[in-house]
Amino acid sequence: MTRKTLLFISQFAEPGSYSRSTWRRIYGGDDETVMVEALIDHLGMFDRLDYRGVKAHEGEPLPADLDAIDGVILGGSFASVSDNYDWQREIGGWLARWRETGKPLMGICGGHQMMSTVLGGRVEKIPAGPEVGSLAVTRTEAGQGHYLFDGFDDTSPFFFGNFDRVIEVPQGTTVLATRPNLPAAALDHGGNWVSVQFHPEMTCDRMATCWAEVDPAQSARYSFIPGCERMVGNFIAGNGLA
Template sequence: MRRPRLLFLSQFANPGSWNPQIWRRVLGHDDEAAAFEALLDSLGVLDGLDFAGCHAHMGAPLPDDLGAIDAVVLGGSFASVADAYPWQQALQAWLLRWRATGKPLMGICGGHQLMTVTLGGRVERSPAGPEVGSLPVTRTPAGRSHPLFAGFGDEAPFFFGNSDRVVEPSPGATVLATRPNLPAAALDHGGNWVSVQFHPETTCDRMATCWAEIDAARGAAYHFIPGCERMILNYLRLAGVVGTVAA
């Protein structure tokens, strides 16, 4: 019996737009697929999965055999969805194919935004400026009972680092969480698709590193959040690719 196959789609940044040397001190360096694999190992589920990473932002071919994939995570990005780079357009076309399978997808930050526009929602530049730091979310009634937030408090903090925001969710989507400047900080799009504006998958040092080239002072806005990575475990359970495990 084969292990469930989990695909991580990386859309880290447009090629040539970042300095790889800045990332040398953090786990996985600037390879978010490697960092996500380490997260799965820390959660105790890596050995039960067939994990693969695809560096979509670098022009890597997107998997053609969708039947061989059981669940997908779409990572964040320094790029805005408004940039419409060729690799972003290729990702959107692939997402529509994946949507037709009815299989699960979780989008994170830029993934949250790309999923939204792909499904007909709207993203805009945040008029209040970047949302940066270890910040709490406020769950809606739907969010308080949603399995994605199982085990989290009503205003649990997560890592934020975004300049764009979702202002109109995709048609039929349910808002699970908000912030004062984010009317849709987490969404259930239906059809086994969920997305979050924040980063439950990462660490405070990676988030601070994200700002090293942009505005280093903003890195001080992050502090350690114990247990936020359990949301990834919640998604994997929701997706049916892991059972109940200790983490």
């Protein structure tokens, strides 16, 4: 059987906008492609798929041959979708082409917001301030039976750390989960595209480090969450990628 290829697109941050030394004690440092590779290995899926990582925010080119990719995970970002950096426009254009293939995509945090924007939704700053911490979501009826939430229940927490939110979902998109300040915490966009505002791929130490330069006091809001990474596994397995 031919192994499927999973692409992870990192859009970590605008180069020069943060100190790389802050990340040196964290596995993989600021290179999230290394972190996601380790996550796939942890899930026991590494020997069942081929993995590629691209640091799009650093100018690494996205694959021109879409036939060579079977599924995509689009990571989060310190940048807002409204920043309109060159690399964000490159990702947006690439996503429009990827949408036409009908193949699966999972967006996380900033990826969730970019996907929603590409599809015609609207993103805004959260009026109450950033959503931070290890927090549970409220699943909608559609979310209760969705494959993305297999193995999770109504008390399952996830890592949040975001200043922006999707306030208007794209046409044809189904809301899977909400929070009081987040009317679209998890979405199914149809066409094998799903996205979440939270970070199932992260660990509490990585989330805490995210705030080290921005607002160190927020780092204490994170606690260890065993098993939240299973959601990434649900995406991979649920789309036949491994």
